[in-house]
Amino acid sequence: QVQLVESGGGLVQDGGSLRLSCSCEASGLTFNSYTMGWFRQAPGKEREFVAAINRSGAGKNYADSLKGRFTISRDNAKNTVYLQMNSLKPADTAVYYCAANEGYYYGSHSSQYDYWGQGTQVTVSS
Numbered sequence: 001q002v003q004l005v006e007s008g009g010g011l012v013q014d015g016g017s018l019r020l021s022c023s024c025e026a027s028g029l030t031f032n033s034y035t036m037g038w039f040r041q042a043p044g045k046e047r048e049f050v051a052a053i054n055r056s057g058a059g060k061n062y063a064d065s066l067k068g069r070f071t072i073s074r075d076n077a078k079n080t081v082y083l084q085m086n087s088l089k090p091a092d093t094a095v096y097y098c099a100a101n102e103g104y105y106y107g108s109h110s111s112q113y114d115y116w117g118q119g120t121q122v123t124v125s126s
Contacts, residue, residue, distance in 0.1 A: 002026045002034070002115040004098045009120030012088055016124070020083040022098030022117055031079040032056070035106040037113055038072060038083045040094035040122075049108035050096070051083060061106055088124045095119040 008020040020038070024031050037052035051072035052061045060072055071084040081098060099113035 001028075002100055002102075004100060004115055004117035006096065006098045006117045006120040009096060009122045011123045011125060014088065014090060014124055014126050016088050017084070017086045018088065018122060020085070020096055020098075020120060020122075022081045022083075024079045024081070024100065026079075029102070030076075032076040034100040034102055034115075035104060036072075036074060036081040037099045037101070037106065038081075039097045039099060039110055040092075041097070041119075042091075042094040045094075047097070047110055049110070052106035052108070053081065054104070054106045059106060061108065063108070085122070088122075090124045090126045093122060093124050095121050 003025040006022045032055050035054050038050040039047050041047040049063050053072045057074045069087045074081040097119045098117040100115040102114045105112045
């Protein structure tokens with residue numbers, strides 16, 4: 001069983017930055033047995049892929065529209081994955097979810113992820 005807990009969301013002004021964290025508690029397997037992803041869902045919209053990272057942290061995948069502004073990273077010693085978000089825009093307002101895949105997949109399909117956190121709200125004001 002895996003528990004994912006996101007933190008770091010909040011209210012920020014247009015152009016500001018936030019860093020989201022997702023801590024992982026896993027029974028049986030270690031944190032570096034999972035690839036990790038971030039997704040987001042805005043009101044009235046479908047959940048969309050943001051970024052993902054492989055087990056070691058060397059491989060990363062981003063939504064094309066977010067490249068250059070968002071950075072995913074992980075600290076396997078701390079069982080935590082991060083999402084650094086810069087130059088935030090009102091269109092980035094959403095609930096951000098952390099997800100884990102018990103394998104090697106770190107792509108954009110949400111159906112491939114086995115575990116999900118409860119989400120953290122990010123609101124960007126204009």
